[in-house]
Amino acid sequence: MKLIDNAHIYNTQQKILIAVDCIIFGFVANKLKLLLFKRKIEPFRGDWSLIGAFIKNDQSIDDGAKQILFETTGLDNIYLEQLKTYGSVYRDPAERVISVTYYSLTSVTEFELESVEKYDAHWFDLDEIPELIFDHSVMVQDAIESLRQKAKHQPIGFNLLPEFFTIPELQTLYECIYQRPLDTRNFRKKILSFDILNKSDKKDKSGSKKGAFLYSFDKEKFETLIAKGVNFEI
Amino acid sequence: MKLIDNAHIYNTQQKILIAVDCIIFGFVANKLKLLLFKRKIEPFRGDWSLIGAFIKNDQSIDDGAKQILFETTGLDNIYLEQLKTYGSVYRDPAERVISVTYYSLTSVTEFELESVEKYDAHWFDLDEIPELIFDHSVMVQDAIESLRQKAKHQPIGFNLLPEFFTIPELQTLYECIYQRPLDTRNFRKKILSFDILNKSDKKDKSGSKKGAFLYSFDKEKFETLIAKGVNFEI
């Protein structure tokens, strides 16, 4: 057993660039989608990639992720969580770049679905993701896997829906995430049994003549539930 | 919505150092422990800290973590997993350092428990962790939380035990991780129901006169179980 002495390294390390890359999931037209961009700089200008940027000198990596997300989507106060850091030596052939990925979950309106096209961005279905630059395809696959795992035990799904949503919408979202159909009665029974949703007296009639009641997620109720030690699992 | 142009940043970023820090968990004398080191370099020489190092120019961060772990514990082929990256601007007051944490799980023999002392290292009980440098205390708390979460659904616990272990040992480990007692009969029933352990014909008689049969974890059986879609949860 030998303890290395860091001192000689402290001042001899090469310049390494730190980037953040955001994996932006959205739920549009009852489908899970991923937002990708046409790269604007060399190398690989014009290829599809995640949106990312180098972090600034006076900026934490969390803040860097927030900023790039705000600048590309206009969205503030969005769900954002660090995922994993990628640090192979030659992942960017030009320079040594270490990339910290974040994923963000957002609800997307039809308007936003179209407006991104003007900025060389596009929402892709999860099963139609094109080839991406560098190791971005790996990042995306890791993120999808992580989303599927987390959705089971954390209430992250609600970030993909607007403030008010219907139970059938919520069910469709979980069916997209898990890629399997769920029973209507059992799903409704389970989600309502947690008592973490507030039912409004309004209905969304876009999907049927009868209309479905709108609900909202109650974060405080959720947190007291967790504090009680209840195992949240959908 | 505005897309930033990275080009001007590509060559103006300051020098940022990349470190890896390892959160080393061990299971000794039926207790969960954490391995900490007396820091050998300024700033904060002599204070307790995680073991870490800057990564080298030609080394991936994964390899950097492996190397520092090997050099400090002599252990190769040890369970190591990336946890989270810490990137506040002033987390190291001396320079801008971004740290990628890894946690490693290892089984510790009594011999190793004592021998580390010679190297200014010490195994601490999880509830007796001293104040640590920089943001290492936060890292440790995050790692403990992560360990508790992962243990529920991934077979990481076996990394904290030697190749052959008894069911009572395994139960004690899970009791340490979850910090609550488990029922002997139910625990045994559940763990054996997965059929991922191989029973040997040897007994460990150190804990009782009767002796407890030794088992080993069968990774292949575990993987076929997961492939079948079974929900592994302890």
Add this chain to the structure above:
DNA sequence: AATAATAAATGTAAATTTGACACTTATTAT
């Protein structure tokens, strides 16, 4: 050789949760 001591190993029944399954209801358009 019998006995005491110790922790390992085992089974069952009640309670809870999950999973499968089909009809009624509210509303709009014809």
Add this chain to the structure above:
DNA sequence: ATAATAAGTGTCAAATTTACATTTATTATT
């Protein structure tokens, strides 16, 4: 008035989880 549409609802069987106490194998002691 009727047809059409998706929302909303209940029950029963099966599986899982939980709570709980005794027997067993072995060693040390007398």
